[in-house]
Amino acid sequence: MEITTQEFKHCDLFKVKGRVDSSTAPDFAKSLEKANNDSRFKIVIDMSELEYMSSAGFRALLATQRNCKKYNRGELVLVSVPERIREALELAGFTELFKTFDDTVAAVGSF
């Protein structure tokens, strides 16, 4: 797994590549927590190069969404969710908890 971040005025863009499982999810969660700890609550996650995500990654998304939406201070949105990952998110009942976009420009522009 590899994470790159880009800070915009209105939101933070995270690009997560590779595989997020129980081994790598703690680092994924930590980088999202760091943004929250820096009072960044508007977060875009670009999943276009994400190959795999297990429930360990879903848990990190859920915890971050909860924290971002507290006091209406922000939101976590997803971009270019690969089909297999979208199907797993759907099975977990997670799709309704996250807005999704087809490209990063639209997602960043939504804030």
Add this chain to the structure above:
Amino acid sequence: MPKITFPARFDFLDEIRDLVAKTAREGGFTDKAIYSLQLAADEAASNIIEHAYEGVTDASLDISCDMQGDTIVITMHDTGKSFDPAKVKKPNLKADLSDRQIGGLGVYLMRKLMDDVFYESNSTTGNLLTMTKRRG
């Protein structure tokens, strides 16, 4: 049925998923089904490492993965604490964001992705999880 022994550590999940993908591909499963099988095996192994072997650092996990006719059979044997997936409460998938449960999701996915999940716990021989899925 050939068995591979893996160290019970999260950094071996990649290899566990590769083993399942190889058998499933040779068994004629579609890419979509292969992803599902990998996810189910990952969730099962993650739960064993996290719960059955909680606090144990040098444990191991025996995994076999074979085709029996048109059905893939994945078994995982551990000697940790008994952890029966059937006893894990189903998460409420309709709950609001604030009430969503963080736990139980892995087991739920395993059960949804596989046709059958069996669990046997024996105080002498350990725990055996067997998961099967027929090729569609």
